Amino acid sequence: MPVKIGQGTMRTVTLQDYKRRLLRVLVHIQQHQDDALRLQELAALACFSPYHFHRIFKGMVGESVKEHIRRLRLEGAASQLKLGTAPVTDIAFDAGYESHEAFTRSFRAVFGLSPTQFRSSTKSRITTAAWSGLHYRYGKPVSNFKATQPGGKSMKVKIEHKEPIRVAFMRHVGPYDEVGATWDRLLPRLGKEGLLGGDVLILGICHDDPEVTPSEKIRYDACVTVDESFVPEGEIGVQVIPGGEYAVTTHFGPYQKLGDTYTRLLGQWLPRSGRELRSTPCFEVYLNDPQSTEPEDLLTDIYAPLQTKPRTLK
Amino acid sequence: MKPQPKLDLYKLHKAEYAATRKPVLVEVKPASYLAISGQGAPGGDLFTASIGALYGVAFTIKMTRKFAGQQDYAVCKLEGQWWSEPAADFARLPKDQWLWKLLIRTPDFIKEDDLREAVSVLLKRGKGEGVKQVQLESLAEGLCVQMLHVGPYEKTSETIAVMKAFAEKQQLEFSGKHHEIYLSDPRRVPPERLKTILRHPVRRG
Numbered sequence: 001m002p003v004k005i006g007q008g009t010m011r012t013v014t015l016q017d018y019k020r021r022l023l024r025v026l027v028h029i030q031q032h033q034d035d036a037l038r039l040q041e042l043a044a045l046a047c048f049s050p051y052h053f054h055r056i057f058k059g060m061v062g063e064s065v066k067e068h069i070r071r072l073r074l075e076g077a078a079s080q081l082k083l084g085t086a087p088v089t090d091i092a093f094d095a096g097y098e099s100h101e102a103f104t105r106s107f108r109a110v111f112g113l114s115p116t117q118f119r120s121s122t123k124s125r126i127t128t129a130a131w132s133g134l135h136y137r138y139g140k141p142v143s144n145f146k147a148t149q150p151g152g153k154s155m156k157v158k159i160e161h162k163e164p165i166r167v168a169f170m171r172h173v174g175p176y177d178e179v180g181a182t183w184d185r186l187l188p189r190l191g192k193e194g195l196l197g198g199d200v201l202i203l204g205i206c207h208d209d210p211e212v213t214p215s216e217k218i219r220y221d222a223c224v225t226v227d228e229s230f231v232p233e234g235e236i237g238v239q240v241i242p243g244g245e246y247a248v249t250t251h252f253g254p255y256q257k258l259g260d261t262y263t264r265l266l267g268q269w270l271p272r273s274g275r276e277l278r279s280t281p282c283f284e285v286y287l288n289d290p291q292s293t294e295p296e297d298l299l300t301d302i303y304a305p306l307q308t309k310p311r312t313l314k
Numbered sequence: 315m316k317p318q319p320k321l322d323l324y325k326l327h328k329a330e331y332a333a334t335r336k337p338v339l340v341e342v343k344p345a346s347y348l349a350i351s352g353q354g355a356p357g358g359d360l361f362t363a364s365i366g367a368l369y370g371v372a373f374t375i376k377m378t379r380k381f382a383g384q385q386d387y388a389v390c391k392l393e394g395q396w397w398s399e400p401a402a403d404f405a406r407l408p409k410d411q412w413l414w415k416l417l418i419r420t421p422d423f424i425k426e427d428d429l430r431e432a433v434s435v436l437l438k439r440g441k442g443e444g445v446k447q448v449q450l451e452s453l454a455e456g457l458c459v460q461m462l463h464v465g466p467y468e469k470t471s472e473t474i475a476v477m478k479a480f481a482e483k484q485q486l487e488f489s490g491k492h493h494e495i496y497l498s499d500p501r502r503v504p505p506e507r508l509k510t511i512l513r514h515p516v517r518r519g
Contacts, residue, residue: 092381191377194432197441250502288499291388292322299420299502 019147021046022060026134027141029065033072034094038051039065039212049279052304054209054267059267062131064150064211070096070255074110077103078126081119082181090123150268157249158305162302164243167203168195168236175205175215177256182222189236190224201225202286205241210259223283234279242280246303247273251284254295258284258302265304278305320386323419331495333462333511337480342516344454346424347393347417348372350447355409356467359516365392366418367444372418375434390419395491404492413503417453426450455490455515463512466505470494473512481516490515 011031029037043063045202058064063071073095080091092103092115105113118158127135132145168190172182190196207219221239232238247270251261262282270277287299324331325495330342343379350364380386395415398404406411429450436445450453458479463473478488495511 189376190373192381192435194370194374194435194439194441196373196440197366197436197445199366208439251437260335287501289389292324292391297498299499 012274013276014092014274015147015271018056018060019145021048021059022134023142024248024264025057025065026061029069029072030142031242032139033069033076033136034096036096037065037069049189049277051279051281052277054212055262055266057267058211059263059265060147060271061134061145066211068134070106070218071110071130071235072134072136074107075128078111078118079108079136079138081115082124082126089118091115101188146168147271148268150264150272155264155269157247157265157273160246160248160303162241162243162246162303164201165241166226166228166230166232166238167209167221167241168226168232168238169205169223170235171237172218172220172222173216174218176218176220179204179220179222182220186222186224186236190226195224195230197235201285203283205281205283207281241283241293242278242305244278245306245308247275247306248301250287251300251302252296253298255290255298255300258300263304266300270304275309276307278307280305320388322388323390323421333460335462335464336443337459337461337477339484339516340458340460340513342455342458342515344452346420346422347451347453348420348424348429349415349417349449349451350377350444351413351415351449351497352447353413355412356414358410361414361416363442364447367442368392368418368448370417370436370441371429371432371445371448372420374436375420375424375428376434378435379428387421389464391484391496393417393419393493393495395493397491400474417451420450424450436457447519455493455513457486457517458489458493458513458515459486460511463510464506465508467500467508470510470512474514477512477514480487481514482519485519486516487519488514489517 010083021178025042028042029047039054040124043050046053048056054065061068063154066130077091077095080086080094081088088103089100092100094105097103097106102159104114107118111118113121115124125295131148134142134145170182172179187196201224203225205221205223207221208217210218223239226238247265248266248270249261251258266277282304285301286304287301288297316481327343327345330340332338332340333491348368350368352360354360369389376387376389392491394417396412398407398411417486429448433445433448437443459477463470463475474492481488493513495508495513497511498507500508
């Protein structure tokens with residue numbers, strides 16, 4: 001519903017707005033399919049914060065940016081094999097593969113035939129299965145796609161207002177599944193000082209998307225809430241998680257599957273919520289102790305920072 | 315995102331935690347617990363504060379040892395004993411008169427000194443006076459009837475009735491305190507899916 005604010009007209013952001021913004025990225029990918037695309041720059045093109053862009057993309061399009069580009073390139077290669085005469089090695093190179101073997105492996109996985117077999121076969125279909133309806137097309141810019149539908153059980157999302165949260169933290173740089181070692185250093189040091197007593201929250205901030213950032217460069221902060229009396233020392237720093245409104249949902253199950261819940265929250269719930277994200281990272285609150293809890297019983301609250309809702313003026 | 319278990323007492327004493335939707339007899343060996351007692355309704359202020367104090371002490375002891383490079387272990391789940399005085403009135407009494415003792419099973423190598431040190435560091439941090447009420451105790455429950463209760467805490471009486479009938483059939487009678495082991499987290503798990511092990515010591519009638 002359109003609402004008036006001050007001089008300009010502000011309206012609630014809709015699913016169409018989200019699609020329009022992603023289309024800018026999709027057209028860019030289509031036009032620069034053969035170039036080395038800088039994944040970080042794509043976010044700017046859609047005016048999404050780089051913190052959140054890749055999860056929104058994956059959630060709405062149904063495949064990650066990388067998967068999307070790889071699929072379009074393979075479709076492009078299939079088209080060249082059918083319509084052109086270039087040697088397979090050249091086509092492999094154009095599709096971003098450094099070796100004939102790697103190209104053949106990927107191609108066979110998608111089309112069921114090797115590139116050479118495909119070229120001489122009567123098979124003419126060069127497209128692959130994709131919910132979004134996005135395919136390799138020469139020339140005409142892509143103008144629409146089908147956004148994924150929230151499937152299965154509906155997602156419970158609450159909007160919560162949080163005060164700024166002061167935390168002691170230790171930064172982990174490296175593969176996401178190795179953050180345990182950082183917790184192993186942080187918790188005993190805080191615990192022996194009595195800092196795990198009372199109503200502390202144990203939370204994590206992931207600054208990078210494990211799907212996009214090379215695993216050795218992923219930054220993750222292991223955090224425990226502390227009061228003003230805590231002074232940073234050595235490896236342990238202090239930061240304040242900004243207050244404001246957050247969309248909150250609970251992830252049920254192993255930490256390895258947290259990514260799926262992020263994707264549903266940012267890619268399916270968010271575009272239909274009328275809200276937009278702030279350019280600060282999401283964070284997750286671990287509600288139970290993984291040492292004494294079976295992975296399928298783990299509970300994690302995911303917090304996604306929201307921009308202030310446009311106020312309706314009378 | 316934290317490490318894998320080093321020592322898990324529930325896994326080590328697996329037979330003592332056997333529980334299905336049918337009652338069984340288990341032999342429970344003496345075990346050490348951090349414990350805090352009180353009176354009042356579950357979910358009430360004292361109850362909630364006591365859970366916080368108990369966990370605060372449990373994690374402080376564990377992490378202090380871990381920092382010192384001593385044997386690591388998983389902090390066990392919350393357990394509780396429930397009773398009333400006189401015992402027979404429990405079901406009829408208002409909840410604010412219920413007596414309880416909240417427990418966290420703890421390795422035998424945790425001693426009074428560990429507890430004292432943890433309490434003093436928590437008090438210094440201003441983490442609440444409640445930590446002073448935490449005790450180190452041993453329970454020797456022996457032969458018990460045990461059964462898994464799936465559903466809201468308010469409905470445990472139905473499961474207890476099944477356990478009692480099972481005991482009587484074998485010429486056993488309930489003796490000692492009703493004991494619950496909370497396997498699920500009531501903060502997010504819906505009441506109908508909450509899993510709780512119910513245990514009651516028995517003796518030959």
